[in-house]
Amino acid sequence: MQSRGLFITFEGMDGSGKTTQMRRLAERLRGHGQTVLETAEPGGTAIGRKIRQILLDAANQELSPAAELLLYFASRAQNVDEWVLPALGRGEIVIADRFTDSSLVYQGCGRGLGADTVMALDHVACRGLKPDLTLLVDIDVETSLARAHARNTAAPQGETRMDEQSVEFHRKVYEAYQRLAAREPERIKRVDGRASIDAIERAVWDIVSAYV
């Protein structure tokens, strides 16, 4: 449904390096004269950041899978309307740190809610908007948990509610990302997240430069 602009998303396990690479890609694109909107989910808007607090607060253990799914999509719906569609309509490049693919793998598979339920909400929140290109920063579960843990112990809030999920949950998420990438090879491009930050940046640029 979007016209003109380019919509790129970063996906991958927690701690895979999405945020690091998104920032570097945005800087590079700006260096090439492009107007770039960087956004992240959950979050991205003032309302989304409030929803993010509910989702990631480790005290909210009773949050049900359905409520969790709806909150991720509430944050996304606000972001799509407030930032993403207007920027794409102006012909800009939008780069998002996570989007509906995250809900497919974490809630659809990790929580077992199923792809049909997730895509029904995507239909409401995103109204046909789909990324033109998705970069899957690929790391194994152990590296993901180690990096997320190292980051969380250094952060004031400590472990988040999602990071506290079982290893089995994170394994389901990992497997779901692999299946998704295999199913949509045209849109979803894998980069090896265990390489150095500079090497991943180059791999990302090799892919994205064909689109701009």
Ligand code: ADP
């Ligand atoms: P994400 O947004 O996927 O959670 P971040 O970009 O926040 O990932 O990175 C998570 C942690 O891993 C940070 O401490 C970051 O400095 C580190 N990191 C990012 N990329 C790499 C890499 N290629 N190799 C080693 N450490 C990395």
Ligand code: TYD
């Ligand atoms: P994020 O801030 O991207 O975490 P990280 O930097 O560790 O990758 O996302 C927060 C958490 O929310 C992360 O564990 C993934 C989860 N998540 C979902 O479960 N569903 C979703 O739709 C999204 C966008 C994120």
